[in-house]
Amino acid sequence: MTAVSAPPARKPFAYGRVLAWLGLSLIVLISVFPIYFVFKTALTSNQALFAEAARLWPTHPTLVNFERVLGLLSPAAAQAAGGSGSSISFARATLNSAVFTFIIVVGQTFFSAMAAYAFARLKFPGRDAIFTMFIIALMIPAIVLFIPNFITIKNLGWLNSMQGMVAPFFLMSPFAVFFLRQFFLSLPKETEEAAYLDGAGPLTIFWRVTLPMSQGPIITLAILTTIGMWNEFFWPFLIAKEDSSYTLPVALQVFRTQTPQGSPDWTGLMAGTFIAIIPVFVLMIVLGRRVVESLAFSGTK
Amino acid sequence: MTTQTSAQPLVVTARPKKPTSQAWVGYLFILPAMIGFAVFYLYPALRGLQISFTDWNLLSDPKNVGLANYNEVIHDSKFWSALWITVKYVLWNIPLQTILALLLAVAMDRLVKSMFVKGLLIVPYLLSNVLVGLIFLWMTDPLLGIINQWLAATPIGKQAFFASATQAIPTIAMINTWKYLGFTALLFYAGLQGIPRTIYEAASIDGSSEAHSFWRITLPLLRPVTVFVLVTSLIGSFQIFDTVAVTTQGGPVDSTKVLVYYIYQNAFAFFKMGYATAMSMVLFVILVVFTLLQLRLLRANESDLD
Numbered sequence: 166m167t168a169v170s171a172p173p174a175r176k177p178f179a180y181g182r183v184l185a186w187l188g189l190s191l192i193v194l195i196s197v198f199p200i201y202f203v204f205k206t207a208l209t210s211n212q213a214l215f216a217e218a219a220r221l222w223p224t225h226p227t228l229v230n231f232e233r234v235l236g237l238l239s240p241a242a243a244q245a246a247g248g249s250g251s252s253i254s255f256a257r258a259t260l261n262s263a264v265f266t267f268i269i270v271v272g273q274t275f276f277s278a279m280a281a282y283a284f285a286r287l288k289f290p291g292r293d294a295i296f297t298m299f300i301i302a303l304m305i306p307a308i309v310l311f312i313p314n315f316i317t318i319k320n321l322g323w324l325n326s327m328q329g330m331v332a333p334f335f336l337m338s339p340f341a342v343f344f345l346r347q348f349f350l351s352l353p354k355e356t357e358e359a360a361y362l363d364g365a366g367p368l369t370i371f372w373r374v375t376l377p378m379s380q381g382p383i384i385t386l387a388i389l390t391t392i393g394m395w396n397e398f399f400w401p402f403l404i405a406k407e408d409s410s411y412t413l414p415v416a417l418q419v420f421r422t423q424t425p426q427g428s429p430d431w432t433g434l435m436a437g438t439f440i441a442i443i444p445v446f447v448l449m450i451v452l453g454r455r456v457v458e459s460l461a462f463s464g465t466k
Numbered sequence: 467m468t469t470q471t472s473a474q475p476l477v478v479t480a481r482p483k484k485p486t487s488q489a490w491v492g493y494l495f496i497l498p499a500m501i502g503f504a505v506f507y508l509y510p511a512l513r514g515l516q517i518s519f520t521d522w523n524l525l526s527d528p529k530n531v532g533l534a535n536y537n538e539v540i541h542d543s544k545f546w547s548a549l550w551i552t553v554k555y556v557l558w559n560i561p562l563q564t565i566l567a568l569l570l571a572v573a574m575d576r577l578v579k580s581m582f583v584k585g586l587l588i589v590p591y592l593l594s595n596v597l598v599g600l601i602f603l604w605m606t607d608p609l610l611g612i613i614n615q616w617l618a619a620t621p622i623g624k625q626a627f628f629a630s631a632t633q634a635i636p637t638i639a640m641i642n643t644w645k646y647l648g649f650t651a652l653l654f655y656a657g658l659q660g661i662p663r664t665i666y667e668a669a670s671i672d673g674s675s676e677a678h679s680f681w682r683i684t685l686p687l688l689r690p691v692t693v694f695v696l697v698t699s700l701i702g703s704f705q706i707f708d709t710v711a712v713t714t715q716g717g718p719v720d721s722t723k724v725l726v727y728y729i730y731q732n733a734f735a736f737f738k739m740g741y742a743t744a745m746s747m748v749l750f751v752i753l754v755v756f757t758l759l760q761l762r763l764l765r766a767n768e769s770d771l772d
């Protein structure tokens with residue numbers, strides 16, 4: 166990459182540089198070590214947990230904890246390995262999280278893009294007033310909305326259902342609309358106007374011209390939404406009431422409160438935690454550069 | 467008298483007249499988003515306000531009580547306690563996080579720009595608050611947690627962390643910093659890229675030291691990013707809930723009962739819907755005032771680059 170900004174020629178700056186390197190390395194280590202430790206704990210058998218608490222790698226790594234929490238063992242075997250007899254299946258919770266995230270990312274991105282396009286390119290009475298309202302919605306604290314939304318979902322009979330969990334997020338997010346509208350505004354109009362000349366209507370232009378030109382920001386938005394929704398806790402926590410409807414974060418929280426004889430099922434908990442982290446790893450390996458750029462970009466809006 | 471039509475310009479603009487039926491197309495495009503906005507943002511905001519004027523436990527009908535809830539909020543020592551605990555948390559969290567992130571960003575800018583390092587630093591941010599809470603609950607466990615195993619070998623000795631009324635809030639603040647440090651540093655890093663190198667070169671020719679350049683050039687020019695970071699992290703920090711719900715549930719001895727957790731309890735444990743929504747409205751007002759104050763104090767509209 167480009168060279169570091171030109172420092173003055175002769176400067177006794179070695180100390181500062183060394184310090185900076187140490188600091189940077191320390192922070193990277195601190196950022197990564199806990200995750201490694203989750204993995205190490207998940208691979209430790211319950212029996213060995215106490216003796217090996219300070220070790221950095223288990224003497225006899227085992228996959229039994231993963232099998233337990235994924236519901237692959239019989240109840241007796243699970244309990245023998247330290248399980249609490251909990252009926253939570255992290256396999257089910259992972260599936261719920263995946264469906265939850267997928268539905269929202271697809272719906273929210275698409276419908277928000279449509280609205281953003283209208284705010285950026287189409288003229289209709291009340292356009293700017295409505296957009297301003299959307300922006301104000303950005304500033305409302307979540308808890309203000311959650312309580313009445315909970316009542317709405319309850320009255321619809323959607324408690325403990327996927328539609329109930331997905332509902333507030335599915336059709337739009339103020340951030341998504343704002344983000345895309347700003348981007349659409351910055352697109353050059355020539356291509357769209359050429360399409361108008363050819364007789365295309367707004368719908369065609371949106372679908373055939375604008376969207377293809379906006380792949381970058383749309384993918385950015387999709388990544389941000391995916392991360393947000395995969396990790397969403399508060400709302401699914403309010404809505405899901407049975408083991409079979411929990412998303413992953415909720416399942417982990419409930420799992421933690423179900424303890425065998427007083428102390429939490431650490432190995433099972435860490436196995437579940439690691440399962441929840443795996444998609445993050447996959448995302449970083451596949452789209453790492455994209456993710457970093459998306460997050461950095463989200464700050465420069 | 468015949469009216470004169472306005473003379474058509476000889477040069478025809480390349481843009482054909484857009485069809486006047488565009489209005490309904492516009493409404494069509496925003497329809498799904500409008501529905502989502504109306505049902506899950508506009509309606510709840512208004513309904514929340516309305517509920518805050520009632521006494522309601524979800525089972526029987528709501529009873530109108532006017533401003534009684536708000537009056538109760540002002541006199542509720544638990545509310546003020548929750549507010550104070552939240553402020554304490556923010557004071558522990560935001561300065562530490564922001565300053566460390568800034569230093570980290572500068573270090574990254576000078577030393578290493580590799581995508582791999584950035585990727586590693588971002589991983590904590592990608593974890594749910596629940597995961598972060600669980601990971602550190604485990605690592606700080608008094609008996610088996612690795613942090614205490616290591617501390618036991620030092621003069622500091624084992625610490626109670628989440629189990630101590632005095633240490634709980636700082637601990638939650640630290641793990642939150644852990645989660646957001648890399649992300650915040652990335653934001654600052656992106657901001658640093660926007661500062662022209664020529665300014666630094668001119669300054670060093672004039673004999674400015676690195677530290678001096680940092681204070682007089684970097685920091686002022688980073689103001690837009692800093693404002694963004696401070697405002698958003700403050701708003702987010704003030705509403706902390708997930709981490710508390712997972713680690714301490716408001717304990718020990720209510721020492722971590724932050725504002726949103728207290729509101730949550732009132733709504734979903736005590737079923738005092740009116741009271742809970744009243745408090746959430748108060749929180750809303752606090753945040754708006756806070757944000758406006760911040761923007762004013764930090765002169766957010768100006769950019770020193772011009």
